[in-house]
Amino acid sequence: MxxxxxxxxxxxxxxxxxxxxxxxxxxxxxxxxxxxxxxxxxxxxxxxxxxxxxxxxxxxxxxxxxxxxxxxxxxxxxxxxxxxxxxxxxxxxxxxxxxxxxxxxxxxxxxxxxxxxxxxxxxxxxxxxxxxxxxxxxxDCQISPSHPKKIIKHPHELDTKLARCIVNLSGLKEKDTLCDPFCGTGTILLEAESMGINGIGMDFDKTMCKITRKNLAANGFDSQVINSGYEKIQDIMGTIDGIVTDLPYGISSRSSVSPKKLIQDFVSVIPKRKKLVIVYKKGLEVDDISKAKKYEIYRHKSLTRVIAVR
Ligand SMILES: C[S@@+](CC[C@H](N)C(=O)[O-])C[C@H]1O[C@@H](n2cnc3c(N)ncnc32)[C@H](O)[C@@H]1O
Structure with missing residues (x-):
């Protein structure tokens, strides 16, 4: 059929x-x-x-x-x-x-x-x-995805449709574990858990972690949120089936690392055998993802996002 x-x-x-x-x-x-x-x-x-x-x-x-x-x-x-x-x-x-x-x-x-x-x-x-x-x-019916609630928003959040799409591109399914090491307000974790995928989020910003926890709780979700830099992912790599994340678009006030260097450092710690889907600002391409399949999403004249699937 x-x-x-x-x-x-x-x-x-x-x-x-x-x-x-x-x-x-x-x-x-x-x-x-x-x-x-x-x-x-x-x-x-x-x-x-x-x-x-x-x-x-x-x-x-x-x-x-x-x-x-x-x-x-x-x-x-x-x-x-x-x-x-x-x-x-x-x-x-x-x-x-x-x-x-x-x-x-x-x-x-x-x-x-x-x-x-x-x-x-x-x-x-x-x-x-x-x-x-x-x-x-x-x-015999029309079916479309239902998105979880997002009670706290943020100007830099990913839109829910794109977040769901990148989770889907990872090929993860129910009971798999996804990690978003730059989770922000938790959009990716929300979409993943709404599809039965376990989530682990990280963010070095305490406020962002609080927002993500509130957004998850509003849906009765229990993805884990860790207040830490992305480097912590190495400690839990064995429990993760895939990484889906949306990297910073500019230099954060808390870090002196340029967004391009951050992408480079981050991608270099992810083993090649792990499914990796990342979103970043066009222009921040790094060698480790040169062979990844890429899609461009125009947002406005100063922001085109790239989705890379490796
Ligand atoms: C583009 S935002 C993610 C937005 C998120 N997808 C959403 O929908 O809300 C990137 C996030 O990465 C966090 N961040 C920046 N550098 C980090 C680092 N070295 N380790 C962990 N988190 C970091 C920032 O605090 C910010 O919340």
């Missing part, structure tokens, strides 16, 4: 790799095909599981088959009480989406004897049009 994920337009590469990383973490044998803004996954993982984690998937469900002639479409599912047809046009042409939906709706309604419900359908039938194929898919 194949699942489909229609990606949002922005950050398409990131969105695609996020789905791939989640799928492979649960089933390394997942077979993945993709087209522009569409990823199809054949694996043991139910699509709902991937959709509940993936940040940048807009629509998801099961792919049934492809079709050429709309009058011959067929779905091998139990007759739904009600349904709706939705066209997702990912092709470069205008496909007459609403006419296609009406036609498909008429055919299925006749075959099933079910009513069409626009507002609360039991099944959504997706007609996904790409430049190479027309896919027929369906879903």
């Amino acid at each position: 194949s699942s489909f994920f229609v990606l949002q337009k922005q950050y398409e590469d990131l969105a695609r790799d996020e789905i791939i990383a989640i799928s492979k973490s649960y089933d390394p044998k997942s077979n993945i095909k993709s087209e522009p803004r569409l990823v199809m996954v054949s694996s043991k993982v139910p699509w709902q599981k991937i959709a509940s984690r993936a940040t940048f998937a807009r629509y998801s469900g099961t792919i049934e088959n492809t079709f050429d002639d709309i009058t011959k479409i067929d779905l091998s599912i139990p007759t739904p009480k009600s349904f709706v047809c939705r066209t997702i046009n990912l092709s470069s042409k205008n496909t007459g989406s609403s006419a296609l939906e009406r036609q498909a709706g008429g055919i299925l309604s006749k075959r099933w004897g079910s009513k069409v419900s626009l507002s609360n359908p039991h099944v959504i039938v997706y007609l996904i049009i790409t430049d190479s194929k027309k896919y027929l898919g369906y879903a």
